Amino acid sequence: MQKETEMVPSLTWLQKLAGHPLLWGLVALLLLCPPFLPQTYVVQMTDTLLFVLLAVSINLLIGYGGMISLGHAAYFAIGGYTAGVLVTQAGMPMLVGLLAGPLAAALAAAVIGLFCVRVANAYFIMLTLAFGQLVYTVVWKWRALTGGDDGLVGVAPPAILLSEIHYYYFTLVIILACLVLIHRICESPFGTTLKAIRDTPSRARSIGIDVAGFKLAAFTMAGLFAGIAGSLYVFHNRGIFPQSALWVTSTDIMLMAVLGGANHFVGPIVGAIFLKTLNFVIPRLTEYWLFFLGVVVLLIAFVMPRGLMDGYDSLRARLKRMRG
Amino acid sequence: MAFSVIGLQLVSALVSATFLFLMASGLSLIFGVCRVLNLAHGSFFMLGAFLAYSVTQVVSSSLETFWLALLLVPLATALLGALLEIVLIRRFYGANLLVQLMPMVALIYIISDFSRFVWGVSPGSVPVLGLFGTVSILDLTFPAYYFVVVLASMVVAAGLWFLITRTRWGILVRAASQDREMSAACGVNQTRLFTMVYALATGLAGLAGVLAVPISGASLEMDMTTVVNAFVVVVVGGMGSVLGSMLAAILIGLVNAFGILVLPQFEMTFVYALMALVLIVRPTGLFGRG
Amino acid sequence: MxxxxxxxxxxxxxxxxxxxxxxxxxxxxxxxxxxxxxxxxxxxxxxxxxxxxxxxxxxxxxxxxxxxxxxxxxxxxxxxxxxxxxxxxxxxxxxxxxxxxxxxxxxxxxxxxxxxxxxxxxxxxxxxxxxxxxxxxxxxxxxxxxSDRVFAYAIAEHMAKQPATRYCTIGNDFAYGRSITAAVMGRLKELKPSVQIIPGCEFWVPPGQLDFTPQITAIMGQKPDALMFGGVVAISSDAFVKQAKAFGLFAKMVGVHPSLGMPTNNLGLQKADLPEGIMTGSDYPYPxxxxxxxxxxxxxxxxxxxxxxxxxxxxxxxxxxxxxxxxxxxxxxxxxxxxxxxxxxxxxxxxxxxxxxxxxxxxxxxGWWLGYLTWDDKDNVVGLRDIKYMPGTNYLPTAEELRKIRGQ
CATH class of the missing domain: 3.40.50.2300 (Response regulator)
Structure with a gap:
């Protein structure tokens, strides 16, 4: 027994990741399926991948830092707009946009985070919401740079990435790399400290942890990854619009994380795929798609208040008990 | 000239502040007592506006009917609020704010599409503004209804103040918002108290909706815009403080009304800029306890 | 019925x-x-x-x-x-x-x-x-x-014959709102150089805005001859018209809106909300x-x-x-x-x-129908009276003008 527990820390992160069979099945599906799918679904899958990264990045705040942000779309938009403006107005290559977008988002997150991490709970929610709206109004009003409500259009990737399937694999590689990176961050001492802060902030403070500093670092990191999603999005979508910074987008991202299960690394991934699929399917079935989406979310809230992954876990535990 | 401009902007600031206050005070109350962030608050505002429209459609668009709606609709939204609290919201008390998010978002979605189903996509009008006539002071002319709105909100503010500071019920509310466990330990029936607070706040949102409908009509989407603005007011005023909500609402009304005089091209940004400024100085808002 | x-x-x-x-x-x-x-x-x-x-x-x-x-x-x-x-x-x-x-x-x-x-x-x-x-x-x-150029030019021709010279403008801050405001005011200035927009009296509100009280009072404080509010559309135009009428705005200045006769812009209005006699238009007029x-x-x-x-x-x-x-x-x-x-x-x-x-x-x-705003009692909707058809061919850019616009 003693020996086994000692063994655990020596497991590499890769071995730990291998312990998620669901994840590996998913990755195999994502790699192999697209060539056999109609283009529509490939576009939809690229879009979903970007929101997977958004949901996982916001989970750095919620699941690890206990910070509920309703302004995450702002960093997504800043990343997208920065990349788009550099490419369309300064004539930079795509690579520069892909690097500068996330950096700008991280910078904005660091500045806004400075004010947000000073407060907690409901104040944090409303502050992030209000700052998100501030970013939205700036995007809307700064027409010369952002195109205002017309959006920034005509942002095309280089010829080789114009094909939907090429862009899909390009996105997939970057997103998978980001997911592995975020997983490593979460499993690192940094992630453990964040969890400690989430669960017992006062105790964390009393043992000398710089709570605000850790929270700000998490906030900035989440902004960085949202910026990566944003700068990938702007090339995929050939442009970006102010709505991408609107609080409704933030709520969507948040909902993905919560719906999938914020306590799991895989939860937000499942949540993003689930919600994006619903958003694709329900409007094609009924004009009142919002109503039915609401009913589905409500049902999940009742049955699995901690998200789909939590529900999956308890179901598995129950099956095990039944068998055992 | 200068005087009339200032006078006009003052009144319009007060009118805007009225709606902000009615919404924000309810949000603040619910959060203070029930510890729930009522994201769906704007939905009750929209329902109030649409219900008032329906009442005047069914009966007649006369003043009497409007008064009737003003009386009945807030009761209806309060009742709906109580009902939702009992069957839905209550189950998520005590859980962290995160867990409350799913049912709240679901509620926004459902009420929004329900309204689209019932009332359709074209906005509804309750044309009673003209029936109230106008009031002239010096060379300024105002629709008299705007004074009715401001007056109504003053009555509500005074009523709230009385309820919270001068009644036994108010003592229970304050006790619960300061220390929920202790007040429960002292034998306060919290279940009923929470339902009543939720009903009161949603009733206020419905009242704001009825008061708004002669001015802006009833339309889909008004739920979202209203709740975001109300959030800004609560953030500036401080959570759980009705007085803070009132002062913040007036402050925001003034900043917006005079801001557009000076820099009309920055219409949307004043409010958020003010909020950012207040929060840099006082992270918990003007009257927040943190 | x-x-x-x-x-x-x-x-x-x-x-x-x-x-x-x-x-x-x-x-x-x-x-x-x-x-x-x-x-x-x-x-x-x-x-x-x-x-x-x-x-x-x-x-x-x-x-x-x-x-x-x-x-x-x-x-x-x-x-x-x-x-x-x-x-x-x-x-x-x-x-x-x-x-x-x-x-x-x-x-x-x-x-x-x-x-x-x-x-x-x-x-x-x-x-x-x-x-x-x-x-x-x-x-x-x-x-x-x-194209909005057609009805902007048509209504500008009408307004150029009116005495009004000092204008305020208000519009929803989005592509169409800005396009129509620029087209009407630009054409009007061409036709009648004495027309000017009062400095600081150009208002841009977010689309979907419903409370116009501060803008209305600010506009009335400036006492312009006319208000061009053609950029205020969809649910915003219903709310704006209602509130402006309650303040008696249309009694103090000429209201200019080329498309208020369009059902999209007025379906939330009832008879009592309607200011009479504004020159406006629609491409599907009632009756x-x-x-x-x-x-x-x-x-x-x-x-x-x-x-x-x-x-x-x-x-x-x-x-x-x-x-x-x-x-x-x-x-x-x-x-x-x-x-x-x-x-x-x-x-x-x-x-x-x-x-x-x-x-x-x-x-x-x-083209576009121009007419005066009125209530259509038969259909019980906002209507137009004395309508006149403005063919698109009279106002659309010529091949020469197109080349200029496209900078060719």
Whole structure:
């Protein structure tokens, strides 16, 4: 027994990741399926991948830092707009946009985070919401740079990435790399400290942890990854619009994380795929798609208040008990 | 000239502040007592506006009917609020704010599409503004209804103040918002108290909706815009403080009304800029306890 | 109201007679894509879908196109340009022949470049912003309604004859709002150089804004001769008109709004909300234009959907008929053939009569009805009186002007 527990820390992160069979099945599906799918679904899958990264990045705040942000779309938009403006107005290559977008988002997150991490709970929610709206109004009003409500259009990737399937694999590689990176961050001492802060902030403070500093670092990191999603999005979508910074987008991202299960690394991934699929399917079935989406979310809230992954876990535990 | 401009902007600031206050005070109350962030608050505002429209459609668009709606609709939204609290919201008390998010978002979605189903996509009008006539002071002319709105909100503010500071019920509310466990330990029936607070706040949102409908009509989407603005007011005023909500609402009304005089091209940004400024100085808002 | 059952009976008989006379269409359907705002701030554009659907049903009842049935594949863009571009790519990747646009100008602005990239005809029956055809038109882009330049210039001509010189403006801060404000005021200054906008009296409000009190009081404080509020549209225009009337704004200055007669901009208004006598316009004015084509459309629409048509209903209806006619003329179902054949096509619009698609910019010659705002007691909606038709050809840019606009 003693020996086994000692063994655990020596497991590499890769071995730990291998312990998620669901994840590996998913990755195999994502790699192999697209060539056999109609283009529509490939576009939809690229879009979903970007929101997977958004949901996982916001989970750095919620699941690890206990910070509920309703302004995450702002960093997504800043990343997208920065990349788009550099490419369309300064004539930079795509690579520069892909690097500068996330950096700008991280910078904005660091500045806004400075004010947000000073407060907690409901104040944090409303502050992030209000700052998100501030970013939205700036995007809307700064027409010369952002195109205002017309959006920034005509942002095309280089010829080789114009094909939907090429862009899909390009996105997939970057997103998978980001997911592995975020997983490593979460499993690192940094992630453990964040969890400690989430669960017992006062105790964390009393043992000398710089709570605000850790929270700000998490906030900035989440902004960085949202910026990566944003700068990938702007090339995929050939442009970006102010709505991408609107609080409704933030709520969507948040909902993905919560719906999938914020306590799991895989939860937000499942949540993003689930919600994006619903958003694709329900409007094609009924004009009142919002109503039915609401009913589905409500049902999940009742049955699995901690998200789909939590529900999956308890179901598995129950099956095990039944068998055992 | 200068005087009339200032006078006009003052009144319009007060009118805007009225709606902000009615919404924000309810949000603040619910959060203070029930510890729930009522994201769906704007939905009750929209329902109030649409219900008032329906009442005047069914009966007649006369003043009497409007008064009737003003009386009945807030009761209806309060009742709906109580009902939702009992069957839905209550189950998520005590859980962290995160867990409350799913049912709240679901509620926004459902009420929004329900309204689209019932009332359709074209906005509804309750044309009673003209029936109230106008009031002239010096060379300024105002629709008299705007004074009715401001007056109504003053009555509500005074009523709230009385309820919270001068009644036994108010003592229970304050006790619960300061220390929920202790007040429960002292034998306060919290279940009923929470339902009543939720009903009161949603009733206020419905009242704001009825008061708004002669001015802006009833339309889909008004739920979202209203709740975001109300959030800004609560953030500036401080959570759980009705007085803070009132002062913040007036402050925001003034900043917006005079801001557009000076820099009309920055219409949307004043409010958020003010909020950012207040929060840099006082992270918990003007009257927040943190 | 009492005539409704009789009309329904007549159209039923006509329809069933047609069914007997014409062979039912057979074979693989010809699919038309449609991007329409059915939710979000422009949810009222769902009426466009109803018009298109009605046209498809009528065409199929009359034997289809090239003997094949017509089919509509519609998706809701949620009034969101990002959603619109996604849907456009989806539709373009399927076997749709063309995409019909029933969305606000922001969606058109975003989807327009995609039509060229994906070589898919994009035929819009909503979105008046003039730059779409003036500047950004291309092989695959067509507009079957008028351009805001037409009604901006028409109303500017009217205002230039009025004594007003000191103007304030207010508009929703989005593509169309700015386009119409610039067009009206620019033309007005050209025609009458003494016209000026009072400094600091230009207001831009977010689309969907409902409380205009601070703007109204600020405008009244400036005491202008006239207020150009043509950029305030959709749900905002209802709220603005109501509040401005309550403040007595229209008694103190001339209100200028070229499209307040459009159902999209006024369906939330009732009789008591309405200021009388403002010069405005619409391309589907009430009472319905008294032509055979419009009567047939109006009654068929009311019979099918049990509600009155919006302007967008008539536009989308005319657009589907135009596409059907074009496919027949091209003789094959092919995107390139459609793009080749559409320029120069003539078609009938219920309320605007015979119009055509100009070859030089793919802009329709559809015009605009100007008239004075009034209440239409018979239909119980906002109406226009003393209406006068302004043909698009009188105001659309000439080939020379187009070259200038495009900087060629």
């Amino acid at each position: 009492s005539t409704k059952p009789r009309w329904m009976l007549v159209s039923l008989i006509v329809l069933s007679a047609l069914n007997l006379a014409v062979a039912a269409p057979s074979g693989e359907p010809i699919v038309l894509g449609e991007i329409v705002s059915q939710s979000g701030p422009f949810a009222m554009f769902a009426a466009g879908h109803k018009g298109a659907q009605l046209a498809v049903e009528q065409i199929n009842a009359a034997g289809g196109v090239l003997g094949r049935p017509l089919q509509l594949l519609s998706h809701d863009d949620k009034s969101n340009p990002a959603e619109g571009t996604k849907l456009f790519r989806e539709l373009a990747s399927k076997n749709v022949l063309a995409v019909i646009g029933n969305s606000p100008s922001s969606v058109v602005f975003a989807a327009n470049p995609l039509a060229l990239e994906l070589k898919t005809p994009y035929v819009i029956s909503m979105g008046y912003t003039s730059v779409f055809t003036d500047k950004f038109s291309h092989r695959y882009f067509f507009r079957t309604i008028t 319905p234009v008294d032509t055979k084509a419009n009567q047939a459309f109006f009654n068929a629409y009311k019979g099918r959907w049990n509600e009155r048509p919006y302007e967008i209903s008539a536009h989308a209806y005319a657009t589907v008929f135009l596409l059907a006619k074009t496919i027949e003329k091209a003789g094959k179902v092919d995107r390139e053939a459609l793009a080749d054949t559409l320029p120069g096509m003539h078609y009938t619009h219920p309320s605007l009569g015979e119009v055509s698609i100009r070859a030089m910019d793919h802009q329709s010659t559809a």
